[in-house]
Amino acid sequence: MTDIMPDIMDGIDILISEVGPRDGLQSVQSIMRTDAKKAWIKAEAEAGVREIEVGSFVPPKLLPQLADTGEIVQYARTIPGLQVAVLVPNFKGAENAIAAGAHKLTLPLSVSETHSQANLKKTHAQVLEEVEKIAELIKFQPVENRPHFEGGLSTAFGCTLEGHVPQAKVIEMAERLIALGCDEVGLADTTGYANPVQVKQLVTGIWAAVGRDKLTGIHLHNTRGQGLANVMAALDIGLCTLDSSLGGLGGCPFAPGASGNIITEDLVFLLDSMGLKTGIDMEKLMTVQDVLKESIPGEELYGFTPDAGLPKGYVQAVHGGSGWGHAASKLAAE
Amino acid sequence: MTDIMPDIMDGIDILISEVGPRDGLQSVQSIMRTDAKKAWIKAEAEAGVREIEVGSFVPPKLLPQLADTGEIVQYARTIPGLQVAVLVPNFKGAENAIAAGAHKLTLPLSVSETHSQANLKKTHAQVLEEVEKIAELIKFQPVENRPHFEGGLSTAFGCTLEGHVPQAKVIEMAERLIALGCDEVGLADTTGYANPVQVKQLVTGIWAAVGRDKLTGIHLHNTRGQGLANVMAALDIGLCTLDSSLGGLGGCPFAPGASGNIITEDLVFLLDSMGLKTGIDMEKLMTVQDVLKESIPGEELYGFTPDAGLPKGYVQAVHGGSGWGHAASKLAAE
Numbered sequence: 001m002t003d004i005m006p007d008i009m010d011g012i013d014i015l016i017s018e019v020g021p022r023d024g025l026q027s028v029q030s031i032m033r034t035d036a037k038k039a040w041i042k043a044e045a046e047a048g049v050r051e052i053e054v055g056s057f058v059p060p061k062l063l064p065q066l067a068d069t070g071e072i073v074q075y076a077r078t079i080p081g082l083q084v085a086v087l088v089p090n091f092k093g094a095e096n097a098i099a100a101g102a103h104k105l106t107l108p109l110s111v112s113e114t115h116s117q118a119n120l121k122k123t124h125a126q127v128l129e130e131v132e133k134i135a136e137l138i139k140f141q142p143v144e145n146r147p148h149f150e151g152g153l154s155t156a157f158g159c160t161l162e163g164h165v166p167q168a169k170v171i172e173m174a175e176r177l178i179a180l181g182c183d184e185v186g187l188a189d190t191t192g193y194a195n196p197v198q199v200k201q202l203v204t205g206i207w208a209a210v211g212r213d214k215l216t217g218i219h220l221h222n223t224r225g226q227g228l229a230n231v232m233a234a235l236d237i238g239l240c241t242l243d244s245s246l247g248g249l250g251g252c253p254f255a256p257g258a259s260g261n262i263i264t265e266d267l268v269f270l271l272d273s274m275g276l277k278t279g280i281d282m283e284k285l286m287t288v289q290d291v292l293k294e295s296i297p298g299e300e301l302y303g304f305t306p307d308a309g310l311p312k313g314y315v316q317a318v319h320g321g322s323g324w325g326h327a328a329s330k331l332a333a334e
Numbered sequence: 335m336t337d338i339m340p341d342i343m344d345g346i347d348i349l350i351s352e353v354g355p356r357d358g359l360q361s362v363q364s365i366m367r368t369d370a371k372k373a374w375i376k377a378e379a380e381a382g383v384r385e386i387e388v389g390s391f392v393p394p395k396l397l398p399q400l401a402d403t404g405e406i407v408q409y410a411r412t413i414p415g416l417q418v419a420v421l422v423p424n425f426k427g428a429e430n431a432i433a434a435g436a437h438k439l440t441l442p443l444s445v446s447e448t449h450s451q452a453n454l455k456k457t458h459a460q461v462l463e464e465v466e467k468i469a470e471l472i473k474f475q476p477v478e479n480r481p482h483f484e485g486g487l488s489t490a491f492g493c494t495l496e497g498h499v500p501q502a503k504v505i506e507m508a509e510r511l512i513a514l515g516c517d518e519v520g521l522a523d524t525t526g527y528a529n530p531v532q533v534k535q536l537v538t539g540i541w542a543a544v545g546r547d548k549l550t551g552i553h554l555h556n557t558r559g560q561g562l563a564n565v566m567a568a569l570d571i572g573l574c575t576l577d578s579s580l581g582g583l584g585g586c587p588f589a590p591g592a593s594g595n596i597i598t599e600d601l602v603f604l605l606d607s608m609g610l611k612t613g614i615d616m617e618k619l620m621t622v623q624d625v626l627k628e629s630i631p632g633e634e635l636y637g638f639t640p641d642a643g644l645p646k647g648y649v650q651a652v653h654g655g656s657g658w659g660h661a662a663s664k665l666a667a668e
Contacts (some may be wrong), residue, residue, distance in 0.1 A: 161646070163648075192645075224638045224639045226638075232563050232566035269558055269559075274531045311497070311525070312493070312494055312496075
């Protein structure tokens with residue numbers, strides 16, 4: 001079954017999926033104006049970001065920050081080459097997402113059932129029922145309106161309520177999501193519990209169960225400072241989609257309980273300096289924070305790389321220059 | 335030639351070398367009382383840290399924070415199983431370090447000669463002359479007073495003044511340091527420019543030139559948030575000594591120009607959750623910051639792990655429990 005995903009991997013090694021407009025904004029109190037959201041998405045797409053999770057189709061009462069998700073999706077769809085992703089908590093959200101024209105829908109399933117019941121007020125059976133209904137809905141869409149459907153395995157590396165989450169349980173849930181019609185599963189370290197050994201083991205386990213093409217991305221947090229170490233494990237094993245949030249929006253790394261997404265700027269700097277192509281222009285990316293500073297001035301932004309600045313003499317691979325990573329590669333021949 | 339280094343690698347996989355009392359304190363304005371320094375070193379050794387760089391034998395006029403290094407070395411030498419390391423900028427410093435009884439002397443050589451002249455007011459030739467004199471001095475010490483002598487290759491990954499630092503230059507300097515009598519060389523990312531590809535290439539290049547046993551450790555910074563990603567590369571290639579600073583003392587990760595050492599707590603958490611033994615008790619380590627909070631209250635401390643806390647159900651390997659890393663390892667069999 002084909003869907004409407006654009007060919008966004010063309011010419012790149014790693015896809016950065018920007019989750020700030022969804023994960024970042026849902027974690028802060030400020031409500032960003034719709035035009036500012038559009039400016040953010042436009043600026044980030046212009047910097048070369050090819051996938052943005054632009055919002056979540058949750059009831060506006062729960063998350064007024066994301067009440068304009070329909071309009072944002074429609075706007076984002078006008079940007080060429082941008083894959084427009086959204087979160088959907090249930091069937092109703094999926095209907096709205098499809099109506100708005102989202103390329104990709106992610107329904108989060110918390111592998112820790114305690115967490116699922118506490119946060120989503122749903123058992124696994126109830127969530128899986130929604131998944132099945134959404135998969136059916138998508139199957140009968142005309143091809144030009146058929147989104148990619150991802151089942152997001154959240155709390156996959158541990159849970160703040162249950163603690164240890166058995167790998168066997170994560171794999172079982174991955175199998176069920178695929179069996180019910182998800183095109184793909186995603187792994188999320190919702191709680192910042194993941195370590196690099198675990199990342200490799202869990203990915204390998206899921207691949208063995210559902211196939212390598214059914215898991216390509218990971219959503220890592222930096223809650224305990226381990227974000228980019230876990231990215232190294234993800235790269236090592238061959239994952240090619242990494243979620244991150246511009247300016248670390250929505251998670252003060254030094255505040256307990258914060259979401260603590262990986263910072264997009266630091267992640268792109270890492271990948272680029274290793275010689276991995278993301279298609280993102282680092283200097284342009286570093287200016288996108290300005291939109292956030294103006295529109296939600298009360299919210300703190302983070303980023304080691306934005307604050308420290310780029311290294312002296314740094315030439316980015318994306319510009320066709322030698323690149324820092326390329327320079328490193330060339331050094332071997334010196 | 336044997337020296338006085340204790341057998342600190344016994345029973346561990348990775349040696350954490352705490353540099354806070356030297357690198358951390360030299361980067362802050364506060365002067366920590368001598369008794370507080372002793373309490374810090376004692377508490378950290380009791381948590382299981384086996385090597386601490388306790389100070390630097392620089393002129394007190396330049397760094398009054400470290401004027402008591404002689405007394406600190408003497409105190410630290412009374413702690414069983416602790417390797418006492420110091421920085422020495424020159425021959426005079428080495429004499430003082432040996433007189434005080436330091437186990438390990440590191441003389442930093444900035445591979446960027448511009449940086450060497452700007453920071454140390456010395457050309458490479460002048461630094462190498464000091465190295466030769468120090469090596470001679472050490473050679474003629476009685477065995478019970480013969481320290482391990484490391485040549486530290488600073489700005490090895492790039493320089494804030496010169497930008498790119500050629501790998502060939504780093505290797506050449508490593509060869510000269512070993513030829514002049516250093517027991518070992520160390521690699522330091524003084525500027526926070528390193529990336530994981532570069533770490534592997536540079537280590538491989540130096541190993542090929544001087545032998546694998548002549549380079550075992552690396553001093554990484556987190557200036558651009560890349561610290562633990564670079565640690566992953568260092569582990570992958572087989573380095574076994576990693577420098578870090580408790581509470582990130584001496585470097586605000588969000589302030590330009592800060593040293594930005596890797597945070598000891600976050601590093602130990604990473605290693606332990608991967609199942610790598612450091613001999614350090616994570617919970618005890620997390621309490622050591624208290625000494626700093628009391629004695630230099632004006633200085634900011636950092637640490638994702640201390641702020642977020644340990645994961646629910648986390649049992650550390652060092653306690654003989656299952657460990658988070660061990661749990662991860664066990665998961666594969668589920």
